[in-house]
Each structure stands twice: as structure tokens, then as C-alpha cells.
Amino acid sequence: MSVLVVGMSHHSAPIELLERAALTPGAARELGARLQAGDHVEETLVLSTCNRLEVVVEAGTFHGALSEVGDALGELTGLSQEELTSHLYVHYDDRAVSHLFEVACGLDSLAVGESEILGQLREALAAAQREGRLGVSLNPLLQQALRVGKRAHAETAIDRVSRSLVGLGLDRATTVHPDLSTVRAVVVGAGAMSGLAVARLVRAGVADVTVVNRTRARALRLAENHQVVAGDWADLERLVGGADLVLACTGAVGHVVEHDALAAARAATGRTGAPLVLLDLALPRDVDPAVTDLPGVHLWGLGDLHSSLEAVVASGAATSPEEGLLPRPVAGAVPHRAVAEVRDLVTSEVAAYLTERRAARLGPTLAALRASASKVVDAEMARLDQRVPHLPEDERVEVRRTVQRVVDKLLHTPSVRAKELVSSGDTDLAHALRELFDLDPHEVVVTTRPPLTLPTAGGEA
Structure with a gap:
């Protein structure tokens, strides 16, 4: 699953069309609820401001989620599919993350650098949390977007x-x-x-x-x-x-x-x-x-x-x-310097976030790999007990320690190297490890279940 952003703003649509597409708070809630009930969307946030209408979703499948978002936008805004197709923009996965950070910093606003978007994004996040439309993917991403936006206004002259x-x-x-x-x-x-x-x-x-x-x-x-x-x-x-x-x-x-x-x-x-x-x-x-x-x-x-x-x-x-x-x-006018500084900030923050996200996605696979190795050790020790039933307990413990050390050493270097490769952008490595070692994907899911509570919009940002 990956992050998908679908929307329109002053960059993609004339003012007259944006006025027609504007949603009331009730319509925005209905849009979020409708998407959440779809087959291809797992998490949803609706950001409706005076100069943009954006839907951020965690997509189970790209094309399926895109189709559901497009249909829902058409029904609730009253715009035809032709109008939507001509003026919607779509950002996916890494580019979606970058876009959200740029929006939070005010780089994508009609009045570049304005800080009001931070409050609007925080309100949209809080609404999505109240309505149970966020989980372990979008919630931390949007919290991080708010933090990046606050950094931009605190550390640069973007205002x-x-x-x-x-x-x-x-x-x-x-x-x-x-x-x-x-x-x-x-x-x-x-x-x-x-x-x-x-x-x-x-x-x-x-x-x-x-x-x-x-x-x-x-x-x-x-x-x-x-x-x-x-x-x-x-x-x-x-x-x-x-x-x-x-x-x-x-x-x-x-x-x-x-x-x-x-x-x-x-x-x-x-x-x-x-x-x-x-x-x-x-x-x-x-x-x-x-x-x-x-x-x-x-x-x-x-x-x-x-x-x-x-x-x-x-x-x-x-x-x-x-x-x-x-x-x-x-020379070096304030608008130029401030915008350049914020763009550099966004670039570094996106890179850090993506690296952390890739490492987090690899973690459950490595945990499953170690769990699989532990099962092998357990099976071999059970076989040893059958063949040498009278082996003294202290010797049995030492044998197990020795076998476990061998397994740990064999897994250590591949684990470290896997983390390094994922940090450099090899996103298919977790899948390759599961295939190579015949890991049960359902066991990985168990290790990544969402927490019982999520941080709120006002708590960390």
C-alpha cells in the first residue's frame, strides 16, 4: 500500500472552477466517509481550503483508489469527469510525501509562505482522527508534515x-x-x-x-x-x-x-x-x-x-x-532566499522520512526472519533430545547457546546490509527476503498491527 494525493488548486484550475468545487465542512466529511467505505482505500484525509481541494489516501491499489477518489469528487462537487480529469493532479508515494511537506510549509499556497495552511491541515487531521479515518500510515506522515511546516516558519523568513x-x-x-x-x-x-x-x-x-x-x-x-x-x-x-x-x-x-x-x-x-x-x-x-x-x-x-x-x-x-x-x-532578495531555504528543508526532511519509513517496513521482515531461525533451532534441539535423551542439562544448554550464536552470526551481516540497502532506496528487498527464506507474510502482518491509540493532531505538532 502507498500514499496517494489527488486534488486541484490554483496551480491546476481556474478560480471559477475552484469556487464550484469548494466543499462545505459537511460535504468534506461525507467525502471522507464515502472513500473510507471503498474497496481500495485504507486511510483518508480531506483537505478543503480557500484555494485547494485535496484528498490524501493510503491506497491498497493505485488504479482502484484513483478511480474511487475521482468518482467521489465528481459526485460531491458536481463537476463532470471531463472537468476533473483536466484539472486534477495526482501524486503517488515518494512524490506524495514531498507534496504534503511543501503544502505544510506554504510553498504550494497561492500566497506563498502563508502560515494559515498549517492550521487548516491540523484541523483536517483532527477531523480525520475523530472520524476514525487514519491509521499507522497517514497519521505519522501528516504529523511529520505539520512539524516540517512549523520548522519552515520558525527557521526561515518564508513568512x-x-x-x-x-x-x-x-x-x-x-x-x-x-x-x-x-x-x-x-x-x-x-x-x-x-x-x-x-x-x-x-x-x-x-x-x-x-x-x-x-x-x-x-x-x-x-x-x-x-x-x-x-x-x-x-x-x-x-x-x-x-x-x-x-x-x-x-x-x-x-x-x-x-x-x-x-x-x-x-x-x-x-x-x-x-x-x-x-x-x-x-x-x-x-x-x-x-x-x-x-x-x-x-x-x-x-x-x-x-x-x-x-x-x-x-x-x-x-x-x-x-x-x-x-x-x-x-541581490539575494528575501523571497528568493526564503523559498530556496524552505525547499532545501523539505528535500532533507523528505529524504529522512522516506529512509525511516523504508527501515520500518523492513523491520517486520527481519523480525520474521529471526523468528524463523529460532524455530529451526528449536526443531534441531528437539531432535537432539530424541537422539541423546540422557544428555546432561548443563551440556544441553551450552549446545543450544552455541547453535544460537552460529545462527545470530549468520544473520547479523545480512541484516545490517539489508538495512543499508533499504536506506539507499532498494524497496523490493523485504519482498526478496520473504521469498528467499519462505517467510509467512501473515506473520509479518501480526508484527505490524497498529497501536491501540494514535497521537492526536494537537499533541505532537
């Missing part, structure tokens, strides 16, 4: 790259409002990206900032951290209608800023035609694209900002956490 995306949005805003310190700003949402947005607004000297979130406690906590104001969700339309700058990132399914509601709110606040900048940092989009029909309204989404950021990073421009994101040609 600076996601800050660049927020900075680009504010740079776009200055083309409409040259002096940001004078604007009335509203931040919709209270997640990691919203936190970055509030911090950048405060550093830019914006005095009038209001944070709005469905859960008021989260909005209040974010507002208090930056000494700004928290608003009520019920007042969202009025607040947005009276604002000069709105940054939205809720991760909701469906628009939270609608065309007609915005038009009515701007009319009610006497701001029809006044310049309004909407930065939509969410996927699915929080803001109805049709709002650009309204006079004075400017809208930039993640797709616009990400294209600009790719151009900046490709040009070697650096960013400063204290300044707006204005490209500066500096």
Missing part, C-alpha cells in the same frame, strides 16, 4: 513572502488613495491573512480600521492586538458601504459583499461614486466581481495580485516589512 502579497494589494490601493493614512478601512475576516492586512494598515498609518468577522470574539481579539476597532457582522454592509478601502479574506463559500447590497449601502451612506478599493484575498471570492460596474469601485483579487507577485519575485526584487511592496533590485 515575508506572504506579507508581500498583502503589500502588493496595498500598493494597488495607493493608485486610488495615494495617502493611505487618511482612508477608512474595513478588514473582513479574522484569519492569518486578515491579521497581516491589519498589521500592514496600522504600519501604514491608517487610524480608522475596523475588523469584522462572523465570530465576533475572533474579530475582537484581532482588533485588540492591533488597537483597532471590532465591528458586528450585522453591520457589514453599512461598514463596507462607508469605507474607502476593504480587504476581504473570510474563506466563506459564497460572496459576502454582493453587488446590489453594496450599491444600496453606498447610496445610504451618501458615497455613491466615491472611490472605493476592494482587495479580495479569498478563494472562493468574497466579493461579487460585478461590483466593478458601480461608479468609483475598484476590485483586485488574488489572481491579479499573485501574477504581480510572481513578476516581482522573478525579477529578484526584495520586500521590506516596513515599506509598501516596491520592487528593489537587491
